[in-house]
Amino acid sequence: MTSSHTATTVAAFNKILNQPKLQRSNRTTNDVVEGVKRLRRLILVEGIPSAADPTLRSRIWKIFLRVNDISSDEFASYVSRGPCSVRDKIRNDTFRTLATDRGFKERVSEEMLVRLLEAFVWRNQDRQNSAAAPRLNFTYVQGMNVLAAPFLYTLPSELEAFYCFSRFIEFHCPLYVQPTLEGVHRGLKLLDRCLKTVDPELYAHLRSKNLSAEIYAFPSVLTLCACTPPLDQVLQLWDFLLAFGVHLNVLCVIAQLLLIREEVMNSPSPMRLLRTFPPLEALPVIGIAVTLVRDLPADLYEELVKHPYEIR
Incomplete structure (x- = not known):
């Protein structure tokens, strides 16, 4: 350009x-x-x-x-409470968040991650105790540290990152962060169904090796591909997901598979390839994902759209 x-x-x-x-x-x-x-x-x-x-x-x-209202007093009140009930669980994950990305480590400290995640826990503990309690409860669960990382890296302050992260979790993918990770498991099942529709040969090859999405795609679905470096490409992919819907991450994972399709099809042990996806390339992944939408039956795509948030 x-x-x-x-x-x-x-x-x-x-x-x-x-x-x-x-x-x-x-x-x-x-x-x-x-x-x-x-x-x-x-x-x-x-x-x-x-x-x-x-x-x-x-x-x-x-x-x-749609983050409009930001209260520094509210955020400060959560932070001032100190350790939350799941502090040890948070600490067990935060130190390894995007650990290989030097740029991330230079901009985002572990303490920033801990503060944001604990504030989120305190916020939702208050909401659960209120008269207008939400239908879903939230606390800290596996993968939330990685989902918080792009917000702390991108937003100019912890305050703005906190409110953007909270809005994202509570409205865009609430089922991904329930204790059972219900939305993640739904996404993995949908990944298998979508792959079977768009590339039955590749799907059959993986199944012949006893490989389902639950086995090879769990980290990519759980973190919306934020676990696959480099970070600048993750942010570009997230621009797309925030613009058009986090449900499209399932198709972005399939797109990454299609980009290494030949190697996977020719490999006697595809899991060796799939254990760590190649470095993320956002533009080709987005381009393939967009074309895959047209190949899905309407009812399957509707399920895909709703799976991060619709309570059954």
């Missing part, structure tokens, strides 16, 4: 983001819907030029997540 083209793309994003309707703290649903439509198109066609304007991604994520 040339510098002039990048500048034009940055200007196009800023034109949408700087609209007075989107800048208002009391922006309406219609304001957001129209802005989101235009941002989605730009993300799919151009991608977010975050290197040229480091503020773009955080501003766009807040629009997609």
